[in-house]
Amino acid sequence: MPLLLYNKEFTELLENFYTLTGIRIVLFDESYTELISYPSDTVTFCSTMRKNPSFCKECAISDKKSFEKAKDTKTLTVFTCHAGLTEATVPIIENGKIIGYMMFGQITAEKNKDLFFQQLKDICNTYGTDQDIDELIKKIKYKNKKQIHAASKILEACTSYIQYKEMVYLSKKHLVDLLEEYINKHISENITVESLCKEFNMSRTSLYEQAKLYVSGGIATFIRQKRLNHAKHLLRTTEMSVSEVAHASGFTDYNYFLRLFKRNFGISPKKFSKQKS
Secondary structure: OOOOOHHHHHHHHHHHHHHHHHHEEEEEEEOOOOEEEEEEOOOHHHHHHHOOOOHHHHHHHHHHHHHHHHHHHHEEEEEEEEOOEEEEEEEEOOOOOEEEEEEEEEOOOOHHHHHHHHHHHHHHHHOOOOOHHHHHHHHEEEOOOHHHHHHHHHHHHHHHHHHHHHHHOOOOOOOHHHHHHHHHHHHOOOOHHHHHHHOOOOOHHHHHHHHHOOOOHHHHHHHHHHHHHHHHHHHHHOOOOOOHHHHHHHOOOOHHHHHHHHHHHHHOOHHHHOOOO
């Protein structure tokens, strides 16, 4: 999976979010691996309890559920973890695909603090810890439901801004990967700009602008070359006729395919096919 990168403007945004809300914020990649957070240290309660392997395992399971819910809906998800703490997750989307997640959490909205503390103590006691549980729990930040809702909406707005400003991005030409994957899957079909825009959730303008950056010769040339390479592979590895290969590679005009193949590879498809023996 390509590495998820971020710029200086993004790190400043994390700090600004914390300054405004007092809630720790984290960036995860598509595989749910934490990349950067502000503040860098996790909440004392969570960092201490995660030293217990069983508790840490439950945390991982809980986080995964939150990520998967956000992945399914592609929208903001507010979630309660196994320890009863509140967290919010928003997917980062590029070209219609999720490339990472923004999350905040490790806070509580429980009004009855005494009840919450007792419930949390009961959970902790099942795992055991050498630390003073009362002191750990007291360090958990309390936010009322309105504050958490407001912070969630700000997180959602920040994520949209991050996507718009391209503060977070994949290290390799991700559009090329997506194009290749789609073309390979639909190689024998009529692939149009409209179908690509629908697949990647992009406008024609955005698709062409991205293609200029990453695809040499433009989208049509890229698709045509993929079809030719596919035809070349079929001619080399199968007993299909030239006309069958042309059809399987998405060429509806047989004579056009013959001319194009010879122009690109310096040999006719028929002669190329004979060479494999």
